[in-house]
Amino acid sequence: MAFNQLRLYSDFSLYGKVHKVVSINPPNVWIKRVDGEDREMLFIDLVTHPTFIAGKSMKTRKKEVVVYDALAKLSETRRDEVSDRFEVIHPLILLDEIKSGNLRSVQKFIDKYGTLLYEGEDIEKLTQDEIISRNNKIREIQKRKKRNRSTILGWLKLYRDQENEVMNSGVEGLILSRGRGYTGRTDTKTMEICDPNRPDIVLDVISVRQDDAVIAIVKRIIENEYLTKYRVSKAVVHRSINDACIIQQLPCLSYSTVSEILNRVDEKAKELYRNRKNATAIYEDVARGYADRDALHPLDIIQIDHTRLDMQVIDDITGLTIDRPWITIGIDVYSRLPWCLYVSFEPPSINVVRKAIQHGVFFKHAKKRFGTESEWAAFGIPNVIYVDNGMDFKSGEIKRLVNETLKAEIMHRPVRTPRYGAIIERLFRTINDQLIHNILGTTKSKFADLGDINPEEEACLSLSQIRKILMVYLTDMYPIKDHRGLPLHSKTPLNRYNDGCVEAGYPEWIESSEEERYRLEFMLTLKKPYTREGVRLDNRIYKSDECSDIIGKKTQKYIIKYDLDDISKIYIYHPKKERFIELFCYSPAYEQVEGVNAYTFKQVRQKWIEEGEIKKKSIPGNDQYARASQRVQEEILTGLHKKKRLRKALARMSESSQQNIAEAFLTSQTQILNENKTKYSREEELFLAAALAEEEEGWGSDA
Template structure:
């Protein structure tokens, strides 16, 4: 992940000229031309860092020589066992890394140390006066390892971070077995879930002939990784019986015992012990006290809710239903950190998109015509979720803990007061905006009375996103807020005041945003055959990667976006960056911008009608025909049961030929300007222009 920051006396580039930062007094920064006697200039820091001509003097980024090469993280190429080892080592030295920042008067690090590592301090002891050697002694006792080992971890981390300050974790990758790993006779044994073959449990290195791999793989998956918990001697005996049947020499027991040792202990326990093992690996993060946030981005709360409004389809005018909104709020300032609106129900993908919105610049002036900037961005110290499955999963934990280097906290079960800040924000959005728009469902049937939400629906999903963006940026952030101190009683004022104490957040420069977006996409391991990469009856291929064609056992890192199935990213071995690969079958144009859910429904329809056999890829003509048939059924689905309606809401269809008789209504005669819509949204608010 590529971050930059502004520091006193640091050099930056602005409109092709070099400047030195004289002072940082949020929301402004004072600059002076380098090596000149000219006057200093003062500029809003947000306008400065979002200016296309801006570059940080110490911007931390990896060079990209080829435009198609996008992003690479060494950590992503590790198997789970190695990855867990890196995470463990990082947890051990984390207090030492914080101590370094504390010595540099970095206030957020001081707060984080007190919150998470009080057990390493004596009573009334101040971390600012703590010596590194003393802290190493205490960490050695706490983690039951030697001081020498901790110093080695710290040294390895620093060695890499000198070159790339935000990639220090790569120095914590164990070098054990690397000589063996790159031997020419080395083979990869991929272990899949016995009941769900598409799920990869582990990948281990072995050095046996190719004929042994399928035998060992099958016996490990079907005999060893089961709740019957058969002993290793029996498994070795079964493997050698299979070898004998196929005319192969038996595998030496010592070889098999080494293979057993390489399988992740977490995989073994979860598959052999079952549900009881889950408790052991469930992170204990539920003890978070509802204490006051101490600075901007100290604590962000994220949650979802279904919006109190019916919206229409942009192309057809059909009433699609009520979308879901995901919001994140900075508890310290009450600034809205992130927002994501879609018909997709709560999921890990929706959480990922919301976090992406929070971390990056919003650029609302250019995109939505707001009067002000949506100024809050960057990486929170703590992200608090409720206990939904979309939050408590491995993908989100890795995104927050490893990619963002942040901390996750979960609300204690059955304690809604711990999410009161985000719940009040939902209430404000509903009462001040949504309940004043055409198509509102109000909060309940008593408020709604005889009002027909569907008949009065005029706005599209895009309209709602624009209205809420304008409201949040130009109204909510400047309103008086009862939960804030009287001397800083608006979110924006509180945010700027807090930045004076915290300092400006680190940020991702616009030219690095695409690389960041790729870095947080989910990952698969897939082979590259002569047909390319196959994912759910779709083929991705490019001539530039023909050198990757190999046996199906050889698999590569593949990143994908379930919101657009028209492309993937592949990381070739021994290269630093990902390569974008477009879909070739079905044709790119027929599925461009289509989400995975819609494509699944199209294929399901074609199979049910006998036009598509198993494992056959749909043609452009078949997809177009299926789109038209499904489109004609959408209007009926909206009027049927709830499950059918929710299914229709998630569909995204771009149809070339539309039967106008199937369109419920044409909204062109009822079009309102965004200014009128926003005026309706805020007419009852207590916005204080001062």
């Protein structure tokens, strides 16, 4: 994928004319046109200008963004194989970059593969053979398979050949077909080996030459008898398969055939299900180091972590207290400048990490979206993303997103050593002490500090307001305050960041025109069939007239990309048109779920199930959806004042659902006022009416 980096004397096109960078004075750059005219522009205004086109000298990668990711077609097991091959050749790739004069690659090599170096050794004097030998010794200690020299150099050649092709990436060149069975014969069929407990998870795909009925028997026996903790022998599996074949009057298989099939089942899958304890020791992902060093330039090292804010938040529509929100923040270690921010009621997860990294990589457009005086300065591709050992950060999806899509490195700090995350923890404390603890609704850091404060009664800010306040604070306030962790000659995060850009150039970034393609990369991925009814995903159906030519059986699956925050549409890769096609929700109708998140739909569907309005595996019609949605709103409205759990449920729903509930809430309050009208004096009646009008006006402005 192609990233850009602006350096001194970089060339680019603006207004159709060729320009060069003649001086970098962050946040500005001096540019000069070929006819001699020069001027100063804000860096962010320059690179986001609609006529801006990066020149060849700005490109930091040879390959371009690919709309179709061939890696997504692979099963999880084969995808892990590709990642392992890339891990083996990566130090060789970095070595080539170092010898070509790329200084950033030196630190990348030390961070990721410092264990391959002897004390005081010069990296540039290393040879490929030395790296291969030392890497194999480490893999042997980790009980991982060693690779011989010819195999590794073959993978390196495949990577480079694919890297130099247009619209392709080097990692895709590491997809091999050997070892999967009879892949070259016309009578070859595929057999998917799935998780015994979750059939939707494919562990391995191997090729066989048997009848479909025999394949079904072999698949069932392998999944339910062979891949178990009882670790039955091949002979037992052979007998079980032949017993089932005899019952169904099918030809029996020889022991050698069964043995060969079992040998081709992925070793990792066999270890995970037959010997879990041993598999953990062998296959548990181990980071080869951590960024226990000083950052050398802006976006060299980013620290990311989650925390809950020390305050209660009210609902955007009803004004009732919900709960404490979660925030995910990334900070640039070099300058202490914030890099990313994600605020929601969703606890830490893979989806949250994806959203936070996406926010850090793309342009923030803080002025336009949140009305800040300045733009959020830090954005682009970091060298190292430094995280703790939470499962959301150790996911294989996140590792591949960072290591292979962004060509960065994800590193985990040592277990039970919180001091290595001190920088991000200090930022959390600063936000709470200087901002959150001074706002009504704060819970303080300690219960003893609350005194007479009642956070739930005094809460006055909604999630959207908290998000805006944090954006303003992290853009216009925090970056220009003195920081004790920075040098005296550059005491504020913004000054430190700008000074670093003068020395090392601006960090790599993704052009605005390419962001939509990268958004697909950041989306969750799975494989689904496209049948006559369309694509079925979580009890919803998606269709498009553009995909009528790929309708097929359920065994034929296509790549699907989807976003949990908007279930109204998904994306399917069309193999004939070689691009992603947008599929809109057909049942329920697109208009009814536009902007609705997966959680809202789950609540509505649960109401269908409870009231018996749908049958198993059926999809309700549009009228049913509308009626069930209304019942969910009525139920939440009934217990809104009493049950905090219902307020949390409402907070995770989409704005359209919240608006309907708010209207019903205001109507109910008016009815209560009218019913109690005779119980109050004229003075009390006017007071209540004024209070209600003030609430209505406030809700209307928020909406």
